[in-house]
């Protein structure tokens with residue numbers, strides 16, 4: 433089955449258990465699946481995610497091997513996965529025998545996934561030797577129970593539209609989020625909250641897999657602060673409660689070092705008051721792009737004085753640090769990677785594009801490991817440190833690289849997802865977006881195809897769970 437037919441077939445099958453059985457394996461060339469390559473091999477499953485510990489894994493070869501299972505063997509590629517740290521058998525790029533039996537035309541393996549890491553089962557043709565004998569591989573990731581219970585959701589909570597200084601309309605921005613394979617989006621215009629509300633309303637008629645969250649980038653301080661998911665506009669809320677806000681700022685100023693300048697003290701206090709008010713509104717308070725460099729014709733300058741920046745970071749009053757802002761210059765990420773561990777290591781991280789044009793969307797995002805893609809669960813997960821900031825780097829060159837930052841366990845797992853889950857996930861989300869775009873253009877009220885496409889997105893991850 434070529435990739436196009438495959439994508440079509442899973443969109444129809446949706447989240448049914450039969451879907452899992454239709455996922456073909458990684459090609460015999462062993463290369464990672466990319467957008468331009470078709471899946472090959474036909475081994476089922478193509479990839480699996482298990483809980484650590486003992487598990488049963490069944491690998492079903494494609495039709496052409498029916499009745500010829502004895503000509504194949506299954507082994508396991510050892511690495512960190514199997515090394516006990518005592519024996520001297522550690523050897524990279526070498527695979528070792530694994531115990532299996534044949535059951536109903538498939539290999540039944542009793543596996544013991546002792547460590548949380550990637551495992552690779554290798555299928556070989558016993559009649560052929562050397563490199564020629566490689567037929568297919570089935571990558572498996574074993575996860576601790578805490579992460580196994582969660583699902584990865586990809587989102588961008590910092591994007592601009594024509595309602596502030598963005599180049600594209602809110603609708604174009606919202607549809608572009610589908611094209612780049614996101615699970616949630618939050619358009620955050622400068623001091624404007626209503627764009628995110630409008631898009632949430634506009635798309636609510638569709639049975640979509642995408643979550644629409646509210647957001648706004650706030651500008652009472654030199655520091656740009658994100659109201660991510662708050663129940664109303666912080667900009668408006670402060671206007672209505674100015675006395676209370678100013679009193680809070682004055683209180684905070686008293687706690688700041690006396691040797692800092694009045695401007696620094698004022699701006700740090702205002703930023704912290706914003707964090708406090710965003711939390712009152714139920715949102716996540718994000719310290720945006722600490723090292724953004726504006727580039728007017730006259731030269732470059734950072735938008736925040738360094739003492740101000742260090743104080744905001746070091747006092748850790750925000751909920752999350754925007755570690756990746758993929759439209760900032762490289763230096764912003766480089767400096768943030770030095771600054772974050774020194775001043776606020778362990779604080780939750782966010783990745784986003786801050787796109788002002790649809791061309792930049794998809795180049796940065798957050799992966800949140802959450803129970804669901806509803807805001808309360810996303811918020812719990814971010815506050816609990818279950819998020820990764822990802823720079824997808826496509827704006828910096830033709831080669832797509834993904835740099836993920838955050839908790840090491842999650843970072844490690846995310847690279848399995850980049851190989852085995854997100855390529856397919858992203859295509860399914862894009863397909864759903866195309867159908868929604870079509871419905872918006874035609875005014876059609878038949879959303880059945882959209883519902884099926886959304887179910888395919890929602891069922892994909894579950895279909896990989898062992």
Ligand SMILES: [Zn+2]
Pocket residue numbers: 649656720721
């Ligand atoms: Zn900004």
Ligand SMILES: [Zn+2]
Pocket residue numbers: 590592649786
């Ligand atoms: Zn922005």
